[in-house]
Amino acid sequence: MSGILRLLLNRLGISLIVLVGVSMLIFAIARIIPGDPARIALGPNANAEQIASLRAEMHLDASLPVQYGHFVADVLRGDLGMSLYTNRPVTQDIAQFLPATLELVFLAGFIMVAFGLPLGILAARHRGRWQDHLVRVIALLTVSAPGFVWAVILMLLFAFYLPLFPIAGRISDIYDIERTTGFLTIDTLLVGNWAAFGSAVHHLILPAIALSLSGIGQAARLTRANMVETYEKPYIEMAQAYGFFPSRIARSYAFKPSLIPSLTIIGLDFAAMLGNAFLVEAVFAWPGLSRYGVAVILRKDLNAIMGTVLIIAITFLIVNIIVDLMIAFLNPRIRYSTRGAS
Amino acid sequence: MSILHIKDLHLGFKTLTGHVDVLHGIDLDIAAGEKVALVGESGSGKSVTARIVLGLLQETRTARISGTVQFDGQDINAMSARDRAGLRGTEMSMIFQDPTSALNPMFTIGNQFTEVLRRRDPKLSKAASHARATTLLDEVAIPDPARVLGAYPFQLSGGMNQRVMIAMALANTPKLLLADEPGTALDVSVQAQTLTLIRDLVEQNGTSVLFISHNLGVVREFADRVYVIYRGNIVEDGPTDALFANPQHAYTRALMSAVPRITGAGLPEVPEVSDDFLAPRISHGGAL
Numbered sequence: 156m157s158g159i160l161r162l163l164l165n166r167l168g169i170s171l172i173v174l175v176g177v178s179m180l181i182f183a184i185a186r187i188i189p190g191d192p193a194r195i196a197l198g199p200n201a202n203a204e205q206i207a208s209l210r211a212e213m214h215l216d217a218s219l220p221v222q223y224g225h226f227v228a229d230v231l232r233g234d235l236g237m238s239l240y241t242n243r244p245v246t247q248d249i250a251q252f253l254p255a256t257l258e259l260v261f262l263a264g265f266i267m268v269a270f271g272l273p274l275g276i277l278a279a280r281h282r283g284r285w286q287d288h289l290v291r292v293i294a295l296l297t298v299s300a301p302g303f304v305w306a307v308i309l310m311l312l313f314a315f316y317l318p319l320f321p322i323a324g325r326i327s328d329i330y331d332i333e334r335t336t337g338f339l340t341i342d343t344l345l346v347g348n349w350a351a352f353g354s355a356v357h358h359l360i361l362p363a364i365a366l367s368l369s370g371i372g373q374a375a376r377l378t379r380a381n382m383v384e385t386y387e388k389p390y391i392e393m394a395q396a397y398g399f400f401p402s403r404i405a406r407s408y409a410f411k412p413s414l415i416p417s418l419t420i421i422g423l424d425f426a427a428m429l430g431n432a433f434l435v436e437a438v439f440a441w442p443g444l445s446r447y448g449v450a451v452i453l454r455k456d457l458n459a460i461m462g463t464v465l466i467i468a469i470t471f472l473i474v475n476i477i478v479d480l481m482i483a484f485l486n487p488r489i490r491y492s493t494r495g496a497s
Numbered sequence: 498m499s500i501l502h503i504k505d506l507h508l509g510f511k512t513l514t515g516h517v518d519v520l521h522g523i524d525l526d527i528a529a530g531e532k533v534a535l536v537g538e539s540g541s542g543k544s545v546t547a548r549i550v551l552g553l554l555q556e557t558r559t560a561r562i563s564g565t566v567q568f569d570g571q572d573i574n575a576m577s578a579r580d581r582a583g584l585r586g587t588e589m590s591m592i593f594q595d596p597t598s599a600l601n602p603m604f605t606i607g608n609q610f611t612e613v614l615r616r617r618d619p620k621l622s623k624a625a626s627h628a629r630a631t632t633l634l635d636e637v638a639i640p641d642p643a644r645v646l647g648a649y650p651f652q653l654s655g656g657m658n659q660r661v662m663i664a665m666a667l668a669n670t671p672k673l674l675l676a677d678e679p680g681t682a683l684d685v686s687v688q689a690q691t692l693t694l695i696r697d698l699v700e701q702n703g704t705s706v707l708f709i710s711h712n713l714g715v716v717r718e719f720a721d722r723v724y725v726i727y728r729g730n731i732v733e734d735g736p737t738d739a740l741f742a743n744p745q746h747a748y749t750r751a752l753m754s755a756v757p758r759i760t761g762a763g764l765p766e767v768p769e770v771s772d773d774f775l776a777p778r779i780s781h782g783g784a785l
Contacts, residue, residue, distance in 0.1 A: 283558070389593055390601040396551055396593075397613055397665075398585030411603040487603065487649045 158490065162483050163476070170472040177468045178230075178461070182223050185457050191215075192457050196239035213457075226461065235465075236458030240451050245462035248447060253466060254337030255325060256432055256443035262363040264425040267370035271421075272410075274371070275378025279413075280405035282383050290375055297372030303434030306365035310438060313361060320361045323440035327354040362439040366432060370424045377420055381413035388412070415482050422478030426471040498570070500673050500705040501527040501550065506564035508545055508554070508729075519545055520729045522564070526784045527673070532699065532706040534720035534737075536713060536752070542729040543709045547675045549573070550707065551591060552581030569672055586616035589673040590666040592695070595682035596658035600650035606661055607646035610668070617669040633664040637694060656687040660694065667698055674699060674706045681712075692719055713756050717741055722783055725749045727774055735781020743781075747773030 193209040194201065210216055214225045229236060235245035278290035297305075314322045325339055326332070330351040332342050340359070343352035385391060386409055394408045433445040444463060451459035483489040508520035520542045527533045535543045548554045549566060552573055566573040569588065573581060593599035601609060610630040615621050621629075627646060634642035637660040650658055659680060666674055676695065680688035696719060699706050710716050716723055717737060724734040725748065733746040744750045751774070 389595060389599040392553070393591070393593055393599040394601070395553055396585055396591040398582045398587065398616055399612060400582075408601055408604075412601070485603075488651060 159480065159483055162489075163480065166476045166479050170476060173472060174465075174468060178227070178465060179223065181461060181464045182226060183219065185455075185460050186219060186222070188455070190455050192239065192455050195455050230465070235462040238451065238456055238459040238462075240454045240456040240459055245458050248459065249444065249462055249466055250337065251334075252442060252444040252447045255339075255441060256429065256436070256445055257470075258338050258340060259359065259363055259366060259432060259436070259441060259443060260425070260428045262359055263367035263370065263428055266363060266367040267374055267424065268421065270367075271371040271374025272378050272414075272417075274375035275382065275417075276405050276410055278375065278379040279382030279386065279409065280401065282379075282386070287379075290379065294372035294375045294379075297368040298376070300369070301434070302366050302369060302431045303438055305368045306362065306435045306438035309361050309365050321358050325355060325358050325442060326351065327358075330354060362435050362441055365438075366428055366435045369431075370421075370428065373424050374417070374421050377417045378410075378413065381416050382409050385409045385413045411485070415486055418478055418482055418485070422474055422481075426474040429467050429470055499526045499528050499567075500531075500569055501525070501707065502565070502567040503546075503550075504565040504567075506546070506549065506566060507562070508542070508549065509561040511559045511561065516561075518729065523726070523729070523731055525724055525731065525734075527705045527707060528784075529672075529705055530700075530703045532696070532708060532719060532721045534708040534710060534716040534723045535726055536710055536716050536723055537726035538711055538752075541726045543726050544677055546726075547591070547677055547707060547709055550673075550675060551585055551589065552576070552578075553585075555581065586613060587669050588671055589675065590669065590671045591675040591677065592662055592666045592679045594678045594680075595655075596662045597650055597653075597655050597682075599662060600658055602650055604649075605646065606648055606650065606653070610646065610661075610665060613665045613668055629668075630664075633668050634661065636698070637661075637664045639664075655683045656690070659683060659687065659691050663691070663695055663698065667702060667704065670702055671704060674704050675709070676706060677709045678711070681710075688715070695719075713741075713753055725752065730775075731778055732774070732776070733779045733781075734784070736783040739781040739783065745779040745781075747771060747776060 191206070191210075193206050193213060193215060197205055197209060214222050217225070233246065235249070237243065238245050238248050241248055274290045274294070278287040281287050310322060314320045321327070326343075330343070330348065332339060332348065332351055333346060335342050335345055339355040340352060343349075343355050382405075391404065391409055394404045399408070429445065432441075432443060433449055435441070436443045436446040437449065444466065447459070448463040448467075450456075451463065503523055503525040506520055506523040506525075507518070509516050509518045523542070523546060525533070525535070525546075535546060537543045545554060549562060550568065550573065554560045555562060555574065556578060562574060564574070568584065573584075600606070607627060607630060610633075611621070611623060611626040614626045614629055630646055631642040634645060639645055639657065639660050645653065645657065645661065650661075653661070663679075674695075679695065680691040683691065692715060695706075698704075708716065708720055720737050722735065723737050723740050725732050725740075725746065727748045733740065733744065733749045740749070741753075744753055748771075751771070
């Protein structure tokens with residue numbers, strides 16, 4: 156069995172255990188917080204019998220372990236239950252809202268890497284000089300304000316005072332695009348509507364930047380710190396002693412060994428964007444899963460809360476596995492671990 | 498004519514609290530094809546001297562360098578950073594103390610070799626560089642060059658990496674080779690092989706060597722001429738035989754008595770500082 160495959164199976168196993176733990180935890184928390192979900196669902200005009208019958212339907216009268224057992228059995232059948240808030244199956248809600256959030260998070264993650272890493276490389280290469288100071292100030296600035304603050308600032312500057320971008324929503328109302336994947340940037344291309352694609356991208360830019368800014372700062376700081384350490388290594392002095400170009404040393408000889416420790420954290424930052432998206436989505440009226448999550452928590456919509464948290468946990472774990480695989484692939488020591496030293 | 502001519506070289510570092518002087522006027526000459534050793538204890542200034550010759554310390558903003566360092570007739574200190582970089586890896590190259598940590602862990606030997614060869618010939622193709630590297634690895638007695646070129650440094654033994662580094666250092670037939678305590682990180686038998694290998698190759702190519710070491714036994718075997726450095730000053734210099742036969746300076750004598758004997762007389766006492774050590778330079782001649 157190759158090292159990578161073994162690593163993958165190992166990580167999948169661990170992720171499954173984590174997932175069970177997360178589901179138990181959120182299941183317990185959702186039932187400990189006060190308030191009767193059946194009463195909230197039925198509204199103030201419901202009578203006692205109606206509430207009692209809904210409670211029975213939702214297994215709310217059974218003991219917690221029994222309730223959890225019902226929940227797991229349902230999940231395994233692909234049934235996350237009905238949402239009391241939207242009155243639709245939770246799976247259907249998630250299928251509708253998750254792509255919107257993923258679209259946002261993917262673009263934000265891409266922006267984070269595309270700007271954060273080069274800024275970090277630049278700072279490390281010119282460590283102690285003005286380029287370094289500039290990058291560090293920018294990074295500190297972006298890290299110290301949360302995404303929703305940037306969302307408000309960017310919206311004011313570039314959507315309100317300087318109306319370069321739309322204020323809210325995913326796409327202009329004039330387009331009616333058939334939902335195939337739920338990703339508007341993909342669906343518009345599937346129907347070949349370039350104008351609609353442009354509109355979808357146009358709507359994505361500001362919220363994605365707002366979401367990515369603190370990640371950019373984080374990635375830049377991390378890359379810089381790891382690279383500055385790498386610059387002290389003998390193999391960098393060797394590269395300098397052979398007269399390799401400083402830009403090449405920075406981009407290749409110093410960056411590659413530094414990427415591995417940075418990547419773990421960048422992966423976590425990326426996954427954390429799902430959570431940070433809550434407020435950014437709220438500011439930009441982005442119909443995503445995070446906004447849905449807030450709405451259902453406020454209404455104590457148990458099934459929807461469980462479903463949302465489960466999906467976010469799964470996304471987190473998938474990102475982690477991908478990062479682990481990338482690290483394994485980048486690091487020759489892990490890649491060749493099964494071959495042994497020769 | 499001399500390949501390397503160092504005259505009155507001073508080096509200081511600017512620190513937060515003031516100024517630290519490291520070299521106090523070094524004079525050193527290496528003729529074409531000559532193997533010269535610079536011997537001294539840790540912190541004596543021998544490694545920084547090599548880094549000034551390479552033009553690496555000149556890039557450090559806290560370093561203050563004055564004096565003449567002529568390499569092949571050109572003053573290194575007066576050159577632009579770009580010109581200095583142009584000499585590195587082509588006209589001069591360096592062998593490092595620990596070969597395994599001096600090779601980049603993320604790239605194969607073949608990859609790193611190609612980079613080195615392209616310093617001389619930027620348009621060299623992958624296939625051509627592979628062929629050339631194979632020949633060069635063959636010359637340093639590496640048994641299976643193709644396998645070594647495809648390997649990462651951590652997959653090879655320290656001795657093997659050392660040979661790779663020697664092959665790289667001499668790949669572009671430099672005029673001057675700087676060797677900073679080569680093999681110190683390896684065990685003694687491998688170290689001995691390393692030195693023999695370097696000696697054979699540099700004699701074959703007519704390469705001049707500046708050999709930096711704290712190990713007098715090694716120096717005696719390897720060098721034509723020796724400079725002893727103590728606290729940033731050359732205290733004694735001369736042809737290896739003359740200097741070992743008749744060490745004059747108190748520090749040289751202390752250094753020689755500090756070499757552990759296989760007969761087991763215990764480790765000799767060497768004082769940390771002694772006024773005698775600061776006595777003026779003694780030269781046995783022999784330089785050009």
